[in-house]
Amino acid sequence: MLKILKMKYKFPLFGLIGILLFSCKPNQSLQTIDRKVDLTRYAGKWYEIAKLPNSFQKNCDCATAQYSLKDNGQIEVLNTCIKPDGSIKDITGKAKSVSDNNDKLKVSFFPLIWGDYQILDLDENYQTVLVGEPGRKYLWILARTENISN
DSSP, X not given: OTTTSEEOSOOHHHHHHHHHHHHSOTTSOOOOOSSOOOHHHHOEEEEEEEEOOOGGGTXXXXXXXXXEEOTTSOEEEEEEEEOTTSOEEEXXXXXXXXXXXXXEEEEEEEXXXXXXXXEEEEOTTSXXXXXXXXXXXXXXXXXXXXXXXX
């Protein structure tokens, strides 16, 4: 399992949680955090620390996600990364909460196509987060800074 989790930095707690979530009981739904997510605090820039490899981020490094709250209750999502030739790749989408706790969202980068985005773990200070989706194809560890320490 460690081979498929691209580890860029040391992150023992979130890394261990991610490995355990995705290696045990693959047919069960994921457990999201057990408290309400304040989307105002969640908004802002997040840096990708690690991820399970996926096709839409192939050959993409230094990825970031910028979340901005909109007046209509939705969230604008701007994902960026650097391609091997040094150019910047970006895509803008939208997200909306689908749970009372804001721990489950739907995200869309293409009209009429929505994907699951679930907040699995989030520290109390909103500095590191583990997100994934029920099918366990996708997993990200994100942080407010470019790297995290023990």
